[in-house]
Amino acid sequence: MPELMAGNRVFLDSAGVTWEELASRAMERGLGGGSASRIPRVAIIARDNAAAFEAVAVMARDRLDAVLLGYDRFSEGIRTLLVGSGYEVIEYPGSSTIAASGERVSNTMGRVGLLTSGTTGNPKLIRHTWETLFTVERATSHERRCWLIPYQVGTYAWFQLVTMGLFVAGQDLVPLKSEVSGAAFVETVFEYGVDCVSSTPTLWRLAFLEVPIQRLEEMQLRQITLGGEIIDQALLDRLRNLFPKTRISQVYASSEAGACIVVQDGKAGFPARMLDATSANAVQLKIQDGRLWVRSRKSMAAALGNNLQWIDTGDRVEQIGDRVFFLGRVEEGVINVGGTKLRAREIEEVILQHPSVLWCRVHPLRAPLVGNLPEADFVVTPKCLPPSDTELMAHCRGRLPEEGIPRFWNRLDSIPIQPSLKAKL
């Protein structure tokens, strides 16, 4: 297990508190304190951000076999899943404590369970180790950094940042201070002197929507990391123009496959040469039937000792020349317009190239004669005149086949965001 950086801080308030102090607080509140010979197997349901960071401090220090979950994601269905998987469920802080509880004992130290978001079905329990969750060691300069951690507690993205805070010297963390919004994100950056931001593209779009551009320009960012959703060229260009000196990284990761791809060249997709990696590399990629497959030393399979297993990511990709582009989830299906099959993502990519469009999503509308017609919801970039349907259709013409041009356009006031920081599709 990597060495703990007990002095790194988490800014739950303006003073900040070290991991060591967080673990002590957890002890005082009844979490931790089991004997060294008895490793509890627990699922900790954290009632708030402070509880989550206290819990993870104990999980790492005592190498518990544990799942950590925010209370907002907890339900009776999840409880059943966790109990059925052999975990004792503890709500923290609460009446139950690890020290007092007794039944579930593990023989696997330092195993970390996390639940997938369940956006494509029921949530699944994924088991990692601290070693497989910790993927950023080579990408970090070890200079003092202050990272915004806006993700939901216990998700893979959250653990990516937490492991950096736990195991890389000088990396402090700042959770989002209120409910998810672009304004809250930017204000947290200013209030705590955040200089590194990891988030989804949607959170950035909300910031563009809710915060004046002059205010955004004032942010002194050294690092922007994007992930969790397809990253389009228009957003990359927008960020590059706003932050010309900031390092901008695109990370492709999933709970099952781990963090697999990091790109920093400012272009959408990833270089096709990454497909040439051999088994000597930490990550291998291949395209099979239009889907991306991954073999990684940081995957959940690797956590179980199987480095060689290929994992189907469920993401559609297409190689065009020397670049590979993401097209969306396999299960997202196609829009069939009179026999012409189109992916919503292809249409969205074109719409997003319009300078006045900040965000869009395309979905099929059942229609007589042709089966479906594409319909688009969109949000306009602040201070831009809302484009008319005619203008948007003219923009799409020549860039899309006739069947792919949306016939119905709905202008939304804001981007519908989920707690996962991804846009609702």
Added chain:
Amino acid sequence: MITREEIRELMNQILERQGKRTVDDEGETLRSIGFRSLDFSELALRVERRIGHELNFDASMLRRISSVGDTLDFFEEVSRRA
């Protein structure tokens, strides 16, 4: 309920948004004004949205449609029945 004039207006909006000329002459053929099956399908959806009901018709009814007037007749009739 939707009037013939309103249907014509919807039809012209569809043409206009594609940069095509609008029509007054009901004798013009759909082919000559570039009104294609995608446009017909869109018009059906817009009529449905306007009247708040789904339109029911079978494909055989469409075979006799070749002009602007036929189209207006068709949508008047099926929307009355909806």
